[in-house]
Structures are given as C-alpha cells and as structure tokens.
Amino acid sequence: MAELRTLARPYAKAAFKAAQEHEQLAEWSQVLTIAGQVTANKSIRQLLANPGLEEQKKAELILEVAEDGVTEQVRNFFAVLAENRRLTLLPEISALFNTYRADLERTVDIEVTAAFELTDEQQQKLAQALSTKLERKVSLAASMDKSLIGGAIIRTGDLVIDASVRGKLTKLADALGS
Template structure:
C-alpha cells in the first residue's frame, strides 16, 4: 500500500497543480474519485493488468464509464497514466488529490460515533467546537453504536478521539492489569 502511495504521489501532485491552475478543483476531484472507484473494482483491476489490451483502450474504457463531464486536461492526464501503465494507481491518486484539496480548502471530514442518536443541535455544537480546535471547516457524519455505552468517538484521517465509556473502561482495565 505504501509503495502504491509513493508511485501515485507525483501524479496526484501534478493533477492537483493542473486543477488549481485551471480553478477546477471540484471537477477534477469528481472525475478522479469516480475513476478511482471504477479502477478499484476487482474485474476492472484484472482488465487493467491484462497485457492483451492496449493501454489507450483501457483509458478510453475508463473515460467512457466516467461520463461526459471530462475536460480535455483530465482526458490528457488519464492518457498519460495509460501511457505510463499507471491506470491502476487511480484509487490512490484520487485519495491523495482529495487530501491535497481538503488541505488547500481548509476542510476536514469527521466521523462521529455515539452511543445515542445526536440531535441536530448537538451535531452543530460539536462541529463548531471541532472547527475551532482544528481551524478548519468541518463536515460531520454521525452514526450510532450502542456498544459504546455512552460518550462519543471522533475520527478524522489518522486522528481518533475516544471519549466513550467503553474506551475509558478499556483504559482503566489496562491500567489495572499493568
């Protein structure tokens, strides 16, 4: 996985730079995300790995699946990936591109899991508090997990804040076991 990310990074940076220059971050993001989802499919992965199909045809197939809203620069980018036999990197490229976009736009997606359903007011207050703490615009997705007993778990990227009763009990058990 780390090797794929390393290979994808220069392509993602180039795509982000092009999208930024053209002021088309949203458009590029949408197309790369869809193309990444397409190429993440196991059947498509096998087709991309097949030596019997021309790289140009593989790129055309992905473009056909993506739809009509593809700009010439995105089309050229996908053709470059095809020429370098890097179409299989599209899921990683899309993920990196979206990370660069979020950093540039100062946004963050946060998943909140709570023991009970959060009201809209609670979600709003939590989003405001996290926005202040992280100094970013927060997009909150809430879910429920009764096994937490109480409290919440907040996840974004590689950051996890476990303020659940279950998490505190686990920490206490670990401390007593030491």
C-alpha cells in the same frame, strides 16, 4: 499500502497543480473520485491487468464512466497514467488529490460514532467546536454504536479522539493489567 501512496503521490500532485492552474478543482475531483471507485472494483482490476488490451483503451474505458467534467487536460493525464501503466493507482491518486483539495479549501470530513443518536443541535455544537479547534470548515457524519456504552469516538484522517466509555474501560483494564 504505503508504497502505493508513494507511487501515486507525484501523479496526484501533478493532477492537483493542473486543476489549480485551470481553476477546475471540483471537476478534476469528481472525475478522479469516479475513476478511483471504478478502478477499485475487482472486475475492473482484472480488466486492467489484461495484457491483451491496450493501455490507452483501458484509460478510455475508465473515462467513459466519468463522462462529465472530462477536459482535454484530464484526458492527457489519463493518457500519461496509461502510458506508465499506472491506472491501478487511481484510488490512491483520487484520495491524495482530495486531501490536497481539502487542505487548500480548509475543510475536513469528520465521522462521529456515538453510543446514542445525536440530535441536530448536538451535531451543530460539535461541528462548531471541532471547526474552532481544527481551524477548518467541518463536514460531520454521525452514526450510532450502542456497544460504546456511552460517549463518542471522533475520527478524521489519522486523528482519533476516543471519548467512549468502552475506550476508557479498555484503558483502565490495560493499566490494571500491567
């Protein structure tokens, strides 16, 4: 996985720079997200691996799915990907592009898994506290998992805050076991 990210990084940076220069971050993000989802599909991956199909034709097929927001710069970007046989990197390119965009716009998506259903008021308070702590605009998605017993687990990117009873019991058991 890390090597795919390494291969995708220069393409994601180039796409991000082009989108910034033309003030089209949202459009590029939409096209790359759709293209990333399409190319992550197992059937599409098999199609992309077909040596009998021209690389440019593969790029055109992917772009047909993401009709809206396909500018000449986007078409050129996909042509370069096709020429270098890198269309299969689109899921990683999309993820990196969206990370760069979130960094620029100072936003973050956070997943909260709680042992009980969070009320709207609790979600707002949590989002506000996290926004202050992370110094970013927070978009919160909450879910419930009764196996946590109590508390919650908060995830964003590579940051995980485990404030669940199950997590604390696991830590206690590990400490007693060693």
